[in-house]
Amino acid sequence: MIEVDRLRENLLSSMPLTFNVFSPLKLDLRQATRFMAELFPGLMTQVRAIKFEHSPGRGRDTYTRDYSALDLSIYGLNATGHRVMAGFEIKYSEGTFEPTPNRISDRQVAITANSGLYRDAEDPGLILNPHQQLTRELNLCQSILDNGDVDVGLFVLASPRLNHLTQAMGESFGKLLNPTQQGRAGFVSITLERVLEALVAIGMVSHAQTLHRRYFDFHLIDGELELEAADQRSPRKPKATTTETPPQVIAS
DSSP: OOOOOHHHHTTTSSHHHHHHHHHHHHHHHHHHHHHHHHSSTOSEEEEEEEEEEEOSSSOOOTSSOOOOEEEEEEEEEOSSSSHHHHHHHHESOOSSOOOSSSSHHHOOOOHHHHHOOOSTTTGGGGSSSSTTTHHHHHHHHHHHHHTOOOOOEEEEEETTTTOOOHHHHHHHTTTTTTOOOOOOOEEEEEEOOOHHHHHHHHTTTTHHHHHHHTTTTTHHHHHHHHHHHHHHSSOOOOOOOOOOOOOOOOOO
16 A cells, blocks of 8 residues: 555655654654653653554454544553554644545444444534544544554654644544543644654654754745745846847858
């Protein structure tokens, strides 16, 4: 399900961003453990696996019977030895108007109705933009819990601080949910800048600086816009005219 062309050719979309941020942690699970302890204190004491574009059972009845997936899943253990999963939805320049599925699976409908996750399981806003994708992925996290794959589940929306659409989406979605209880997947919305801060805190300073320059140093864009605006304002010099006599063609 990984879109290879998008991954290689659209480096400012969320899928390549996810790989760029988290691949070094996948290759060093000790650093990943320190990262999770910094980002979500007390959630995990050991990271055991990091998986991209992940669902444990696409299309299976025991999960959501559709092809919803998490951009990133981090599996590990907590201090009491319970199995924990943090599933991430990563946004960057995206808005909140992604195409909706042609049909919501019966299993998705059943999880929405029976999980106890939602204050009003019949709220039509759960299956419409801007919340429909978050609903489907929170339901996926809940199905992973219900299937016995993990004991604790957390669904994380991470997006830039200045993407006001996704930040507002996370805030409004949280208001549709019941307080988290044992056996229910939790939800939290954070900024991607907080992710970079966590990388700095565990010593991955160079990596965080590179990510910041590529994705979050908007002064670079501001400078280009200012140069373009200045060029548009500057008077155009008239084209130089010539008084030279054109060469004569002499017939033989």
